[in-house]
Amino acid sequence: MSAETRKTLRDAWSQTKARLEQAGVEEAAADAELLLLHLLGKSKAELLRDWREPWPAGAGLDAAWEELLRRRGSGEPVQYVTGEQYFYGRRFEVGPQVLIPRPETELLAEAVLLEADRQWPAGSGAVPRVLDVGTGSGALSVTLAAERPTWRVTASDLSADALGMAKRNAAALLGAEERIRFVQGDLLEPFMAEAGGEPIDVLVSNPPYIASGEMPDLQREVRDFEPHLALDGGDDGLTPYRRMAEQLGRLPQLPQIVAWEVGAGQAEDVAALLREAADWERIRFVVDYAGINRHVIAVR
Known part of the structure; x- marks a missing residue:
């Protein structure tokens, strides 16, 4: 099993937080969570419940995730990225x-x-x-x-x-x-x-x-x-x-x-x-x- 397959939702949040911080995003932790909720279609309670679940594979999710991170990292407000x-x-x-x-x-x-x-x-x-x-x-x-x-x-x-x-x-x-x-x-x-x-x-x-x-x-x-x-x-x-x-x-x-x-x-x-x-x-x-x-x- 590859390291990518073993990545959990918490790992994804942590990696995203670090990436957004490097891009100069002030509220990197909160925005990483909002982007996860948006991508996965989960509530905050569901995300916390599934914190240790593996990152979903396939269905173009990785590409969609990269696009969300690119937009937020460029400075686009998280509200515009999620549309809400x-x-x-x-x-x-x-x-x-x-x-x-x-x-x-x-x-x-x-x-x-x-x-x-x-x-x-x-x-x-x-x-x-x-x-x-x-x-x-x-x-x-x-x-x-x-x-x-x-x-x-x-x-x-x-x-x-x-x-x-x-x-x-x-x-x-x-x-x-x-x-x-x-x-x-x-x-x-x-x-x-x-x-x-x-x-x-x-x-x-x-x-x-x-x-x-x-x-x-x-x-x-x-x-x-x-x-x-x-x-x-x-x-x-x-x-x-x-x-x-x-x-x-x-x-x-x-x-x-x-x-x-x-x-x-x-x-x-x-x-x-x-x-x-x-x-x-x-x-x-x-x-x-x-x-x-x-x-x-x-x-x-």
Whole structure:
């Protein structure tokens, strides 16, 4: 029996971890596990159960494995390699046409659910109209529609490719793409009064917020693979917020809740833009797992 035949799944994980470390992958151990789970179609519990089982032979598995390792070793994010990312407990399809949903954005979804439930309590019969601007994979819009099935949710994006992926995620996770209305357009332009837009009660967005000059210094996985359209926020990273704040007054009505994700150190500036745009009962920040003011929530 050859050494290759005797290789166990644990051996494969260990060898992969070392190979990814040599390629400069920061989370080599976790990514090696994710790639194994993806290739073998196993759950984590099943992988641990089968840790000492031999590496499967044949069926082109070795070639497929080498291709996965090549892609991840080149810097391609593991989420793009596997084609999936979990968000709020649901599996979302992701690819290079959309930003990879981050754990901190789950806190934005939680904040919106909390604030909206205060304004439109369950059983009141009131149904908020929710707009997710720059939906990408649909992580926020699909999550809100799934958590609150009665809400009227609209998702927009400038990218037609991103909207296509968001529609597929809506169909897979909600059972019907039609549960969400999808609109292609730039920020709030399709929803302004002069464009025939309908009133919006809740405006949520995770827009691009990286300053243009900082783009070359981003981690290679982000800089070389994630869509710059979803990353580059202009000279100071605040261009999308500035534009949306200016557009708020041109909507059919001012939203009762505005909830935006922001970059590190941007929360105060974004809050100031909102204060200039309208009078709010309160504006608060949501702190992320790293202690950064990551979300700005304005309520009236």
